[in-house]
Structures are given as structure tokens and as C-alpha cells.
Amino acid sequence: MKFAILVFPGSGCDIDMHHAVKSVLGNEAEYIWHTEANLEGFDAVLIPSGASYGDYLRPGALAQSSPAIESLKAFAASGKPVLGVGNGFQILAEAGLLPGAFLRNKGLKFRSGNAKLTVLNTDSKFTSDYENGQVITIPFAHEYGNYFVDEETVTELKNNNRIVFTYADGNTDGSTADIAGVLNEQGNVLGMMPLPERAVEEIIGGTDGLPLFNSILKRWSENNVSHA
Template sequence: MKAAVIVFPGSNCDRDVAVALHQASGTAPAMIWHGDSTLPDLDLVVLPGGFSYGDYLRVGAIAALSPIMQAVRRHAERGGAVFAVCNGFQMACEAGLLPGALMSNAAGKYVCRHVAMRVENTDSPFTGGYDAGQRISIPVAHHDGNYFADDATLDRLEGEGLVAFRYDNDNPNGSCRDIAGILSDNRRVLGMMPHPERAADAALGGTDGAAMFTSMVETLS
């Protein structure tokens, strides 16, 4: 699988996700600086977690205008896969790759712990390694993970099966309809707040996230 992780000023999960991809595929992904304006031919682009641009203005807003994001948008428009985690999810929404927005957590606090979530959609390159309804435990670490969209958008996401993950009686941020992760219309872009790369090796205290990386390798290679 030809994968690349985009590195923004303030990214801090770029190396974690690179290690998880390397372990699953046997090949290290390319690390591409946000200031570049072109991407090589790729099967997968990762927008990693972190605090790009110090969360100035709105989370992900400045990163969404980085030079590389035009190339990421073209990659997505061609049907390329994009895996957007945490700050990456925030960027993907700001860049219009996914609908909605991520707001401050309802309790006004930064949350850093494992959460229980349910796999809602197993028909995507990211989630095919799970059973429908499977309950998994993945860590979150965010202050702005409160997914918001208007009711019409939420109804559409649910109606078309584009909700990938839901918090399972364990919503850490107040997100609409307990949404933890969503897919694009063509199911090739996934945005999620929890960090599967932090639960992809037993040494990290959990392996429930590993199936996402093996699924990506199997489907996208």
C-alpha cells in the first residue's frame, strides 16, 4: 500500500500513525510536509492528530488552507482514500471533505481516556475488519470533539449508513447522536475523533484499533 502521512506544524500523532501503518503493511509511509503542493501517486492519505497551528481561529481551519490540502482534495475527488484522525477530522470538515463541524466538548474540558464505541458501518476500506455492532475500546484525547451538523445532514448520514462509529453509552464530548466517526458519500474518506493508532499494539495498552490498519492494507493495496 502506498500511503502518506501529512505533517502540519503542531501535528503530534503523525509518527504514531506512521508506526501503525508500517506494522500493518511492512512499508513505512511517506511523510509529507504541509507546505508541499503535490502528492505522489497514493492509495491512502492520512491527516493525523495534533494541534495544527495551535488551534488558532478554529480547530483545523488554518491547516485546511495549507498548500497540500488542494492536492489532498484532488486525491479525494479521484476516489482516493483519506483517513482523518482527531485534528485530521477537524481539518477534513473545515476543508469540506466531510460535512459538519467539530465544536468544543460540551463539558468544556479536555478529555483523555479510553472510550467504548460501536462499529456502525463495516462496508468501508477502514472498517471491514470489524463485525457490525462490535464494541471496541479506543482512546480519545481532545478538547474539540463535539461533532455538530444540522438535523437534515445527520438524518442523511444515518439514512445512507455513513456513520462509521458511535460512542456506546460513553459519549465524552456531547457529539450529535453520539457520533464518533463518519464516512464520505463514497465511503473513501473517514473522519473520527478517537485514535486507533494508540490502540494498535499491545504495548500501548490495547489492540482494538489494529483491525483498521490491517483492513486498510488489505483493501487499498
């Protein structure tokens, strides 16, 4: 399986994502600079965290004007998996690929640490290796981690099982309905604020992010590898 890691000016966790895919999972991974905008030949796109364009205007707002976004939208429309974490989630929301918007944390300060998440949906191509209701620990680092959607959208997300992760430890930053990760309508685009690529090795604090990447690989294998 071949992963594209979409890099914008100010992306800060692209190396972490590359390490997780290439060194830990043993799959192909290639950095794609945002102006190249060519995602042909890839099986999945990963949008890492950081501060694209310095988070000027608001996080992800300037990135959505990049040449890469139209290519990303076409890639997502093809049904292939797209994962955006942290600032990557913010970019997906700004680009209209996921609902919602991001506000500053309730405490108005940057925070980092480990978040406990509850897995609510194990039917997605990102979460099949988790158990329903499982509580996992994933690192986070954000100032604009306060995910906002209106009540009508929350109802829609719940009714269609599109809320994948919720905060299980108090939701300090104020996200609506404790949401930490959501899917698009088609189910192939996932945005989440915590950073699973930082939870793939015991030496850096745990492996609760590994099942997410393994789920992507498993679903791809089921659909693309002959078992005859």
C-alpha cells in the same frame, strides 16, 4: 501499499501514525510536509491528530488554507482512501471533505482516555475487518471533540450508512447523535475523533485499531494485487 502522512505545523501524532503503519503493519509510510502538497504515488493519505497551527481561530481552520488541501481534495476525488483522526477529522470538516463542525467539549475541558465505540458500518474500506455492532476500545485526546451536524444532515448520514462509529459509553463530550466517525458520500474519506493508531499493540493497551488499518490494506490488495 504506500501511505502519505500529511503533517501540518502543530501536528502531534504523526510519529504515532508512522509507527503504526511502518513498524506494526510493515508498509511504506512517508511524512509529507503540508507545503510540499504532492500526493502523487501514494495509495492512501493519513492526517494525524495534534493542534494544527496551534488550533488558533478554531481547530483545523487555518490548515484548510494550506497548499496541501487542494492536492488532498484531488486525491480524495480519485477514490483513494483518506483517514483523518482527531485534529485530522477537524481539518477534513473545515476543508469541506466531510460534513459538520466541532464545538468544545460539553465540560469545556480537554479530556483524554479510552472511548468505547460501536461499529455501525462494516461495508466500508476502513471497517471490513470488524463485526457489525462490535464494541471496540480506542484512545482519545481532545478539547474540541463535540461533533455537530444539523438534523437534516444526521438523517442523510443515517440513510446512507455513512455513520461508521458511535460512542457506546455515554458520549461525554456531546457529539450529535453520538457520532464518533463518518464517511464522505463516496465512502473513501473517513474522519474519526478517537485515535486508532494508538491501539495497534497490546503493550500500549490493546489492538482494536488494527482492524481499521488492516481493512484499508485488504481493500487495496483486492483492487491492486493479481491473484492469478
